[in-house]
Amino acid sequence: MSNAPVRRPRIADVAREAGVSKSAVSFAFNSPQRLSQETASRILAVAATLGYRPHPVARMLAVRQTTTIGILSPQPLAQVFANPFFPLFAQGVATVTDDRGFGLLFISPLHGSLRRAMERATVDGIVVIGLEESHPEVESIRGSHVPVILVDAPAWPEHGSVGVDDETGARAAAEHLVALGHRELLVVGVEPPTAMADFSPEGVTGRRLAGYRSVAADHGIELGRDRVVVGPATFEGGEQSLLRAWSDGLRPTGVLAMSDAAAAGVVQGGRHLGLKVPDDLSVVGFDDLPLSRFIDPPLTTVHQPVRLKGEEAARLLLLALSSPPGSPSGEHRILETRLVVRRSTAPPPEPARARG
Amino acid sequence: MSNAPVRRPRIADVAREAGVSKSAVSFAFNSPQRLSQETASRILAVAATLGYRPHPVARMLAVRQTTTIGILSPQPLAQVFANPFFPLFAQGVATVTDDRGFGLLFISPLHGSLRRAMERATVDGIVVIGLEESHPEVESIRGSHVPVILVDAPAWPEHGSVGVDDETGARAAAEHLVALGHRELLVVGVEPPTAMADFSPEGVTGRRLAGYRSVAADHGIELGRDRVVVGPATFEGGEQSLLRAWSDGLRPTGVLAMSDAAAAGVVQGGRHLGLKVPDDLSVVGFDDLPLSRFIDPPLTTVHQPVRLKGEEAARLLLLALSSPPGSPSGEHRILETRLVVRRSTAPPPEPARARG
DNA sequence: CCAGTTTAGCAAACCGGTTTAGGCAACTCT
DNA sequence: AGAGTTGCCTAAACCGGTTTGCTAAACTGG
Numbered sequence: 001m002s003n004a005p006v007r008r009p010r011i012a013d014v015a016r017e018a019g020v021s022k023s024a025v026s027f028a029f030n031s032p033q034r035l036s037q038e039t040a041s042r043i044l045a046v047a048a049t050l051g052y053r054p055h056p057v058a059r060m061l062a063v064r065q066t067t068t069i070g071i072l073s074p075q076p077l078a079q080v081f082a083n084p085f086f087p088l089f090a091q092g093v094a095t096v097t098d099d100r101g102f103g104l105l106f107i108s109p110l111h112g113s114l115r116r117a118m119e120r121a122t123v124d125g126i127v128v129i130g131l132e133e134s135h136p137e138v139e140s141i142r143g144s145h146v147p148v149i150l151v152d153a154p155a156w157p158e159h160g161s162v163g164v165d166d167e168t169g170a171r172a173a174a175e176h177l178v179a180l181g182h183r184e185l186l187v188v189g190v191e192p193p194t195a196m197a198d199f200s201p202e203g204v205t206g207r208r209l210a211g212y213r214s215v216a217a218d219h220g221i222e223l224g225r226d227r228v229v230v231g232p233a234t235f236e237g238g239e240q241s242l243l244r245a246w247s248d249g250l251r252p253t254g255v256l257a258m259s260d261a262a263a264a265g266v267v268q269g270g271r272h273l274g275l276k277v278p279d280d281l282s283v284v285g286f287d288d289l290p291l292s293r294f295i296d297p298p299l300t301t302v303h304q305p306v307r308l309k310g311e312e313a314a315r316l317l318l319l320a321l322s323s324p325p326g327s328p329s330g331e332h333r334i335l336e337t338r339l340v341v342r343r344s345t346a347p348p349p350e351p352a353r354a355r356g
Numbered sequence: 357m358s359n360a361p362v363r364r365p366r367i368a369d370v371a372r373e374a375g376v377s378k379s380a381v382s383f384a385f386n387s388p389q390r391l392s393q394e395t396a397s398r399i400l401a402v403a404a405t406l407g408y409r410p411h412p413v414a415r416m417l418a419v420r421q422t423t424t425i426g427i428l429s430p431q432p433l434a435q436v437f438a439n440p441f442f443p444l445f446a447q448g449v450a451t452v453t454d455d456r457g458f459g460l461l462f463i464s465p466l467h468g469s470l471r472r473a474m475e476r477a478t479v480d481g482i483v484v485i486g487l488e489e490s491h492p493e494v495e496s497i498r499g500s501h502v503p504v505i506l507v508d509a510p511a512w513p514e515h516g517s518v519g520v521d522d523e524t525g526a527r528a529a530a531e532h533l534v535a536l537g538h539r540e541l542l543v544v545g546v547e548p549p550t551a552m553a554d555f556s557p558e559g560v561t562g563r564r565l566a567g568y569r570s571v572a573a574d575h576g577i578e579l580g581r582d583r584v585v586v587g588p589a590t591f592e593g594g595e596q597s598l599l600r601a602w603s604d605g606l607r608p609t610g611v612l613a614m615s616d617a618a619a620a621g622v623v624q625g626g627r628h629l630g631l632k633v634p635d636d637l638s639v640v641g642f643d644d645l646p647l648s649r650f651i652d653p654p655l656t657t658v659h660q661p662v663r664l665k666g667e668e669a670a671r672l673l674l675l676a677l678s679s680p681p682g683s684p685s686g687e688h689r690i691l692e693t694r695l696v697v698r699r700s701t702a703p704p705p706e707p708a709r710a711r712g
Numbered sequence: 713c714c715a716g717t718t719t720a721g722c723a724a725a726c727c728g729g730t731t732t733a734g735g736c737a738a739c740t741c742t
Numbered sequence: 743a744g745a746g747t748t749g750c751c752t753a754a755a756c757c758g759g760t761t762t763g764c765t766a767a768a769c770t771g772g
Contacts, residue, residue, distance in 0.1 A: 008501055010728055021752045026730055056478045057416045058728035061757050077450035081443040094433035104462045122412045145364055235650045264650050294591045294620050296652030366758055377722045382760055414758035417727050
């Protein structure tokens with residue numbers, strides 16, 4: 001019994017023990033048909049008794065492939081996971097990575113820097129979610145050496161992308177509320193509370209807002225900056241947003257929320273204010289997450305194929321990975337949205353209707 | 357203009373271009389103080405114009421560290437993300453990994469094999485969540501060469517672990533229902549639909565069931581195998597579970613769900629059956645996820661510190677990583693649970709109460 | 713001016729695998 | 743018997759960095 005510290009066995013140990021070369025050991029694991037039956041199994045047996053496993057990092061370096069893709073988000077992971085949209089999206093990409101045997105690494109800013117995080121990430125390609133054109137570090141992503149697919153972000157010709165028709169979806173939501181007779185509207189945006197001079201029309205928030213506003217404009221309804229409040233896309237975020245708007249003196253009869261989570265929070269917030277949904281307050285969400293059917297009342301919302309979005313992004317990325325490097329990965333896929341009317345929307349209450 | 361394919365620049369390219377050795381370039385990046393001011397910045401400048409970034413895999417290999425930890429779950433990722441418990445847990449671990457500059461890799465079975473997935477994972481340590489002692493590949497985890505922290509799993513002396521006092525929590529839930537007068541109970545378990553001969557008392561499900569049953573036994577209430585139905589820990593899973601039980605002829609007045617997601621589904625399922633919650637049906641969940649306050653009625657549930665669980669697991673793991681190898685990482689931390697009474701529970705309806 | 717100490721940078725070993733090019737026997741064919 | 747195959751295995755180069763001595767020059771003090 002030796003008292004030497006137990007080092008992880010390496011390929012050379014197996015080779016020596018089995019009386020063969022390193023190459024032979026490597027072949028035994030990766031292309032056993034290049035060895036005689038007996039030799040291969042003898043090597044494998046020796047490896048097993050030694051507890052040898054090929055070192056994954058060394059392997060990655062040698063084959064120049066990690067068989068892992070990254071999901072990159074510009075927000076800290078803890079924040080990202082707070083939004084129920086995200087797990088659903090992740091489900092989509094996980095479905096295809098699982099199927100194709102790829103690993104999944106979550107990339108978030110390293111000490112505030114996306115560039116540093118990307119430099120550290122050992123992935124073959126990256127799915128970027130929720131990046132705004134105005135982000136200070138977009139360049140570090142554009143200049144990435146690995147294939148990139150953008151999700152819900154401005155389309156760059158050199159990278160593939162997948163998104164949904166946000167503006168049309170937003171229009172449908174607004175039309176619905178207006179058709180019911182609402183004229184006092186409140187928009188609950190989902191941006192993380194980054195200070196932005198204004199909403200770039202490039203981002204998700206911007207596109208949806210444009211949709212809401214174009215409908216408002218069509219009907220002579222005011223929907224200025226003061227009727228837009230933003231918060232995190234979470235239950236709490238939505239609840240706070242409504243309460244804040246209320247205490248600012250706004251008295252909307254209809255709320256256009258940019259996420260179901262926020263919408264659910266708005267419903268709850270309304271309850272705290274003594275408002276019945278939909279009798280006193282209508283709210284329409286965005287996403288159509290599973291939870292939207294399970295809150296009370298079931299949420300009227302704009303459906304978008306979130307999981308599919310993840311799947312498509314992953315598929316596009318894996319496609320780019322298997323194509324010769326340099327070939328255009330620039331497919332841009334836009335998925336459809338549609339309004340799903342449930343029971344969180346109704347005509348505005350009498351006094352408001354009279355006013356309208 | 358050369359037509360050579362653009363190779364990623366490597367350290368040797370920078371060295372040549374800057375007229376220094378590879379070591380100097382390495383120092384410029386990792387310990388610039390070992391170089392003169394000018395040399396260091398000259399190297400960095402050359403590196404910048406060349407677009408050079410140290411290759412992360414090569415670096416990992418050389419320093420024998422990945423600065424990444426893994427979250428391993430025995431179920432496919434797509435399934436894991438469907439359970440709202442998980443993102444919350446992930447939030448916890450992400451909080452500390454973000455803070456400490458570690459990456460986060462999600463490890464799920466590779467083509468059905470946990471062992472294969474682990475062999476491929478380039479991580480310094482692993483947090484294992486939701487592993488049952490009966491899992492066929494536990495051994496490949498016990499024998500892992502990297503530090504491991506088990507969450508909600510049987511404590512192994514050689515690995516640290518964190519869990520909660522499931523049985524006490526479950527007892528509290530059952531006591532609550534029984535105290536309200538319920539005697540017709542249904543348990544909704546959260547196991548993935550793996551065929552198990554019986555519920556091992558080692559697993560989460562087993563421990564909670566033991567808690568429920570011990571209370572039932574104390575009060576002479578029957579809670580046999582036929583009153584336990586299991587399904588995925590999702591809204592849909594809970595809904596289906598109740599409907600299935602109902603169509604099997606069970607007529608519970610109180611439901612003990614092992615997850616909030618399932619509990620929310622049960623509430624919805626009850627609605628479909630024309631049952632009012634809590635008037636006709638009481639349901640108590642487990643977890644106390646954020647959503648439990650936002651469904652209607654707000655859910656009575658057993659609180660467990662899910663996010664904290666993630667944080668503690670990550671902290672324990674990082675601690676083990678920074679300790680000398682071989683030192684005992686075997687701290688076992690049990691967090692507390694407590695019943696949170698909201699509005700999904702009430703005395704059973706009259707006919708049942710009369711019967712009881 | 714010389715011994716002793718810093719400073720700046722280099723060469724070479726190393727991390728742990730994969731893969732290409734080839735060598736040597738044994739076998740086949742003529 | 744000699745040339746050409748085939749089967750099995752090896753040596754050596756390579757992936758792209760980090761790190762450990764070590765040397766040569768510059769500086770310090772007596």
